Amino acid sequence: MTFDLSPRANPRPLDVSDEAPSRGLVSRIPGFYTKTLAERLEQLFELGLLSEGACDHLARGGGLSIDVADHMSENVVACHGLPLSVALNFRVQGRDVLVPMAVEEPSVVAAASNAARLLRPAGGFEGHATEPIMTAQVQFDDVPDVPGVTARVEAHRAEILRLADEAIPGMVRRGGGARDLEVRVPSPEHDLVVVHLYVHVGDAMGANIVDSVAEAVAPRLAELVGGRRGLRILTNLPLRRRVSVRARVSSETLGGEEVADAIARASRFAELDPYRAVTHNKGFMNGVDAVAVALGQDFRSLEAGAHAYASLSGRYLPLATWRRTSDGLSGEAELPMAVGTVGGATGAHPGVRVAFELLAVDSARELALVMASAGLASNLAALRALATEGIQRGHMRLHARKSELRETAGGER
């Protein structure tokens, strides 16, 4: 398929809703799913969301060339494909966004888009992302004087933070750098001491940056702490880098008081039963991961951090909850979110670059807000389906579509 950008003899008017656009874009595009692939690309081009080059890339199938792939990993034999979609109807912090998603599971994109549509009338998603502070850990075992360690390290705080900054001059130039340190004794009955370094990583995911910091400060810390030095590595539970989002929906929009009640009960079920909470969180992460994969983020680190955060109280809890309000439901979610708009696959992978072009976020913090919103939308969609007709009807419809595909592709194996 070639993307044909030539002007049409009779151009069709764009089929977008007449809502007041924010920053020029309206993410509500009725009937987008009924269009052909070429028409969808054309619409994204006409909306000014994709450049001609990006459209051409997607029209040729998108993704990654085998040559680039060969440089990204080892023992490469081919490229592995996933559908790249856009979720519609999202408004995040008053800005409409089209949300790129790459996921193999049918219904994730449609479900998130539907929930985002329900949440639009009350303003969509609002939230807050903290400063992008990542955490590095340096481990020491068999520490001789554990009670005195904190004072010894604290007395050299400025020196250690300076050493940390010297290891990442580029990040310091860009406004980031070491911000804080903390001495932890995770298990007082063992002579284990862990020093945390907190580093502002700008718009990067930050793993390499904080790993460099951990390695740079470890020798001086070893002199102050004593014992045997162990690991120097980030933690995938970056508690100082969190995002929270909330959204509201009226009972009327949801389909009635009974539906709103049933969703609130489903949320309470997850709060009281970890077996349910894990499935509830899986549905939330459907949205987060789909965006993460489309944008070349480290979804393993996001998953690890999210589930650790869910268990932080000692009980595994839902990342998102829904409560009854006087006229409907209000939902909120919070989790650590280490994502970047620079570095990693963001520069190397052409499909990822196109997905960023589409999303048009200005910072890693804005990206975190969009990803958490995608999670909250996915969670609402799942709870609404489960609390009403059940999940299977929609799944079976989509399953039938997949079976059709298999037959077209040469029969079921």
Ligand code: MEV
């Ligand atoms: C399936 O991918 C996700 C759900 O199981 C989530 C949930 O049960 O809340 C439907």
